[in-house]
Amino acid sequence: MTSDATADATAQDGTYPRPQLVRPCWHDLSGVWDFARDDMMIAQVDRIVFDRRIEVPFPPESPASGIGDTRFTPCVWYRRSFGHAELLDAGYGPERPRVVLHLGAVDHTADVWVNGRLVASHSGGQSPFQVDITDALASQGDNVLTVRAVDVPDDVSVLRGKQDWRERPHSIWYHRTTGIWQPVWLECIPESAVRSLTWRPDLPTATVEVDVELSGPVPVDAWLRVALSHDDQTLAEGRVRTGGLQHGTVRLVIPRQLNGQEYEELLWSPARPTLLSASVTLERESGSVMDVVASYVGLRSVSVAGGNFLLNDRPLQVRAVLAQNYWPETHLAATAETLRREVELILELGFNTARVHQKAEDPRFLFWADRLGLMIWAETANAYAFDERAIVNLVGEWSALVRRDQSHPSVVVWVPLNESWGVQHISHDPRQAAFSRSISDLTRALDGSRPVISNDGWEHTASDILTIHDYESDPDVLAERYGEETPLREMLAGFGPAGRRMTIGAQDGGAPVILSEFGGVSLETDGADDWGYSSASDPAAFEEKVTAILRAVRRSSPLAGFCYTQLTDTGQETNGLLFADRSPKFPIERIRAAVTGGAD
Incomplete structure (x- = not known):
């Protein structure tokens, strides 16, 4: 699917799974998957018998999954296929040849195979993970994606939250959420690409700093260029050399924010949730673009002083x-x-x-x-x-x-x-x-x-x-x-x-x-x-x-x-x-x- 948010991430429709790092093309793998329980936790990826169908990303305990099985479920398996059409939808082509699989959250530990090849293992039922699956793809025909999730119901050393360790919900605890429960999706990226962004605004100095993590080989002559805008007005732009490293920091001064009489107009607060549009570009010395992503940032500060909670240095109840x-x-x-x-x-x-x-x-x-x-x-x-x-x-x-x-x-x-x-x-x-x-x-x-x-x-x-x-x-x-x-x-x-x-x-x-x-x-x-x-x-x-x-x-x-x-x-x-x-x-x-x- 194609996102219309590349130019302005503040205007996205809320479906993109990673809203502060937006690319124009991605493919949602939500929908009907093959499904199987593995109560003994002994099945192998090439021997599991898939006897049910499940609607991803809803957990098998939920009615929306089509399963609705609230019994103890220590281990579950998922399987689905995707082919060339899905890769094209995710932006695959000569300029974006690397295929990345994203899993928003799988509770609690997950193993992932593509065409029978183990490509990722992850622990943490709320945190996302991603893996480059390019080298595991079939040269022709469909690809088989398999996910195994283990979440032992009475293991109280994992992060359970409100998920009940008893079979029936009691008191303030609820039915468990096993396996995939946030979006699974594909995106295709360039050989050298932006992997993550961390924004840090500082109001007194009228600056915004962004840490950029990169993936793939980064040329020595690569530069990071970052621009901020609001209402089609460019607020700041900066450029730094990466030196071939897979990370870089760009610090921008927003001249408009140096005017203390109007700087509050761009601040983020519940009363006025202003967001600044951002673009981050990885480019060569010549100016040729290797990757570009859209993002956004809110200018605000949070602190405490004198018994008060302070937003933008002012008490807020x-x-x-x-x-x-x-x-x-x-x-x-x-x-x-x-x-x-x-x-x-x-x-x-x-x-x-x-x-x-x-x-x-x-x-x-x-x-x-x-x-x-x-x-x-x-x-x-x-x-x-x-x-x-x-x-x-x-x-x-x-x-x-x-x-x-x-x-x-x-x-x-x-x-x-x-x-x-x-x-x-x-x-x-x-x-x-x-x-x-x-x-x-x-x-x-x-x-x-x-x-x-x-x-x-x-x-x-x-x-x-x-x-x-x-x-x-x-x-x-x-x-x-x-x-x-x-x-x-x-x-x-x-x-x-x-x-x-x-x-x-x-x-x-x-x-x-x-x-x-x-x-x-x-x-x-x-x-x-x-x-x-x-x-x-x-x-x-x-x-x-x-x-x-x-x-x-x-x-x-x-x-x-x-x-x-x-x-x-x-x-x-x-x-x-x-x-x-x-x-x-x-x-x-x-x-x-x-x-x-x-x-x-």
Whole structure:
């Protein structure tokens, strides 16, 4: 298929799987594949019997896959063919002879064969991987692509997130997502090509820096040329010699941003989510082009100071919602249209931020957050155990996700750990406390431009923001607990509402405080498995209770913001503002008023 976004990546339609590095041609391998279970995990690639058909990229547990099998599934196999027509659609030709296979996410470990030849192995159920399959292609006829995915259901040292280790979902855990759950696609690239981009804006110096990683042989006389524009106006352009290396950094000064009286016009914020178009060209000294890609960047800064969360150096009250991003038909997977609609819904409800919970979301979701102006707390699924495997799994996968997502302006906070999952004894185990500190510092080393929450909810070791989880349902108690600075700081120095220590070791007393989980009200129905932290008997009582809780928290002056639990009902966890089908439990305009204060 052909993308119309090469000239302007800010104008893409949201279907491209890698929205910040866009080429004009690609081929989507989604659709019907052959499928097989391998419960004993002993099948060989040349002996597996494919006896089912599955709709990729939906996990086999989901109805949309056409399988809908929610039993324990430790190992699954996929197979499909592609030929010359698909390669042409992906841009194959003399100028783009290398064929690259991309897999957005395969849970949890994957092996990939092309025509019976092993071409890739990958571990990490949320992170993408790619492989050049040119040398494995058949000289004529179709090519057979085979993928094996292993995800042992009761392995608690892998990053499970909200995926239940029991066969039936219980409490706050849901059906598992096994195997392929994000796009699989082909693109054809030149012999020397752009592989990845990392954007770093700096507002005080009016500069944008981009790190460019290259693939293939890079000629000594190769140059990188980068241009930024907005509304058809060129803002900056720069060119650096690569020296034959497979990476290079280009630093651009945007002269317009040196004028302090107008520089805010181009800044990214929820109120005005401005994106700058970018092009990155790899060229020879003569000017002949080897590769060109489209991208975009948002100019904004995120920091904390004086108890405030700062966007573009100004205090901004965080109005967040906890989003599981789980759908009844597709589970953790989603269509491009669904991802866009989720961002739109969150904004329509009056929130300016989403905390995507225990999941690293599809980059197409982040594109719409960038484009429409929704701030994101970027989180990852956590393991449940603390051992060497869990440490290695989290460090590897989290590092890949930070690298993948750090150029998105919508991402404003990193959250590597939640509620001491996987570090359950952090308050008295020095190794677990060291790990929490180290994963936070590793995050800062990879990206020093955003705040890091070391362990969301309690037992903070090295947090730039102090967060609290509190499911008290009495608004008067909430108003008293969070209405004054002194009792709040006393709580942070001791034990929180869940009975856990709030901090481990010294913490900055001036760090902003955010109530990052509260609410959780379930609207009672006839469902026997309905679950919430508190409940309301009918829609009128639900609206009254939710509105009162939000009002009490919103009026707290010591808090820098809040994150309401949660956006939608998810399985048996029926404490959403919306039902699982995304219909509201009371009118959207009244939810928005409760969130923003218009109901006061």
